Amino acid sequence: xxxxxxxxxxxxxxxxxxxxxxxxxxxxxxxxxxxxxxxxxxxxxxxxxxxxxxxxxxxxxxxxxxxxxxxxxxxxxxxxxxxxxxxxxxxxxxxxxxxxxxxxxxxxxxxxxxxxxxxxxxxxxxxxxxxxxxxxxxxxxxxxxxxxxxxxxxxxxxxxxxxxxxxxxxxxxxxxxxxxxxxxxxxxxxxxxxxxxxxxxxxxxxxxxxxxxxxxxxxxxxxxxxxxxxxx
Numbered sequence: 001x002x003x004x005x006x007x008x009x010x011x012x013x014x015x016x017x018x019x020x021x022x023x024x025x026x027x028x029x030x031x032x033x034x035x036x037x038x039x040x041x042x043x044x045x046x047x048x049x050x051x052x053x054x055x056x057x058x059x060x061x062x063x064x065x066x067x068x069x070x071x072x073x074x075x076x077x078x079x080x081x082x083x084x085x086x087x088x089x090x091x092x093x094x095x096x097x098x099x100x101x102x103x104x105x106x107x108x109x110x111x112x113x114x115x116x117x118x119x120x121x122x123x124x125x126x127x128x129x130x131x132x133x134x135x136x137x138x139x140x141x142x143x144x145x146x147x148x149x150x151x152x153x154x155x156x157x158x159x160x161x162x163x164x165x166x167x168x169x170x171x172x173x174x175x176x177x178x179x180x181x182x183x184x185x186x187x188x189x190x191x192x193x194x195x196x197x198x199x200x201x202x203x204x205x206x207x208x209x210x211x212x213x214x215x216x217x218x219x220x221x222x223x224x225x226x227x228x229x230x231x232x
Contacts, residue, residue: 012105
């Protein structure tokens with residue numbers, strides 16, 4: 001049966017005249033052609049306008065979440081992630097609030113995106129889970145390089161563990177290695193970002209070491225004797 005004449009979808013305001021299926025082609029909302037309560041007498045353009053705004057904000061929130069996750073996967077700097085998250089909080093919260101309004105004509109995927117984006121940002125800032133996952137794929141390569149450096153130090157007789165910088169690969173998998181440093185107690189640190197004054201390091205401490213690294217602002221235990229730290 002064709003859709004009702006001069007009636008509109010209660011969800012998105014799409015005209016229903018002439019439709020052969022009792023489902024709005026715009027938002028997927030069902031209606032009963034014989035029941036006026038399931039349709040609207042006006043197109044309600046404000047709902048469609050708000051829906052467009054909600055989808056735009058949700059798309060932007062997704063882009064922000066993607067940037068935070070990708071950046072953290074290589075450089076687990078919580079300050080950068082936190083600044084991005086705080087700076088974009090109004091955007092992500094507004095997208096979330098709009099997409100949760102049941103009367104707006106939005107498909108489920110947009111509502112899901114608006115919910116998942118802030119969750120991805122917050123969990124990345126608090127746990128650095130993207131970096132932890134990526135490091136697991138490179139753990140064996142870092143352990144092999146650390147073993148090579150320690151063996152070279154032992155064979156050269158330089159077992160005093162004086163603070164030093166070692167030569168090594170410029171890259172291990174997806175990680176760029178800026179420098180490899182060693183503390184007095186033999187803790188090895190692979191520098192992933194920053195400069196001579198500090199940055200993000202992957203650290204493998206000696207078992208009997210009484211400290212982890214110099215001037216750390218934060219430390220994340222990666223398990224298996226590895227830590228991600230930020231030297232200030």
